[in-house]
Ligand code: SAM
């Protein structure tokens with residue numbers, strides 16, 4: 001979502017004549033987008049500002065955007081004198097205006113309210129896109145998991161209407177996108193048009209000529225509809241991959257987290273996806289060391305992982321976030337126990353990821369080549385199952401979808417060779 005927001009801020013500034021540069025010493029405006037989800041992510045802002053203070057041009061404006069601004073407000077201006085403008089995630093469409101305001105009064109500006117109007121109504125139509133593009137269809141969250149800051153920083157759930165989504169998707173395809181990743185903190189809770197759900201959005205977007213692949217993330221397990229599951233069977237452009245975070249394999253912990261499903265219900269959803277699309281890759285997020293998590297609870301998570309079998313995953317130590325109920329729970333878990341549990345869980349998840357990747361050796365499938373690889377003559381792309389795939393290929397085919405044969409695999413990526421393309 002932050003990558004998407006950053007591209008939208010770039011688009012909003014482009015209308016006013018700004019051009020993107022990745023070299024801070026050349027920039028007139030430096031934009032730092034921030035994440036507040038875990039303490040580590042939040043703290044990155046201040047180390048980044050330290051680096052920028054040394055690199056930036058003397059008069060360059062420093063803008064800090066994102067959830068740290070929303071959560072900490074004027075406190076971040078107090079903490080760093082370098083920041084000229086601070087803007088929350090619901091106000092970034094106003095960035096050009098805020099820059100003018102700063103220049104007019106030559107004073108620091110902060111904007112972090114929840115405006116009544118949608119920022120999407122004010123953002124320009126995208127003119128630029130890579131081969132794979134993000135498109136926000138839903139934002140905010142009403143679930144209030146006891147550990148999470150999202151409902152406070154991104155606000156309550158908002159779904160963009162279907163018409164708006166389709167028109168942005170068409171613009172992205174026109175600008176070069178072959179793949180679109182539909183985004184939302186709770187994407188399968190999309191309810192932008194009465195009586196429709198995310199499955200309908202996917203089918204509508206799939207009608208766009210020139211668009212080859214559709215993905216979506218992140219889904220809340222118990223908001224998965226039959227219609228969405230069926231889209232995996234009837235929409236060939238929808239990739240066989242679902243990110244379905246469970247967080248913990250213990251029902252006791254899930255309840256304390258205020259997750260509104262049980263382990264058994266989660267596994268039923270996984271089985272339903274696998275029934276319509278047996279090859280579907282499943283991934284998840286996990287939190288270890290949630291307050292009160294016992295060794296037995298943690299063992300339940302390991303058992304769940306063994307039963308489901310994940311193609312990839314993200315796992316984190318519980319991070320107490322100010323203002324969340326879990327941060328005030330008494331039975332916090334010591335750091336060294338969290339570390340030990342995380343290492344055990346990650347070893348198992350990595351083993352599964354390696355096995356999933358190795359099972360594709362010898363297979364032929366299509367890869368969307370999205371960027372240059374690290375090695376000379378290498379391009380990096382993504383398999384239908386979202387496996388990073390290194391292919392020896394000329395740079396002239398960057399941005400294309402090509403057929404490859406997988407010749408090698410590690411826990412984190414595949415290596416593949418081009419095979420003769422269908423059209424010769
Ligand atoms: N809405 C998604 C869901 O419910 O699964 C997750 C979105 S959240 C931005 C991404 C992930 O960050 C979560 O799935 C969770 O694993 C992790 N996360 C959120 N708050 C956390 C915290 N306080 N400590 C550790 N991990 C956290």
Ligand code: SF4
Pocket residue numbers: 141142143144145148149150151185186220
């Ligand atoms: Fe945070 Fe996801 Fe829970 Fe919403 S559903 S509160 S975004 S973890």
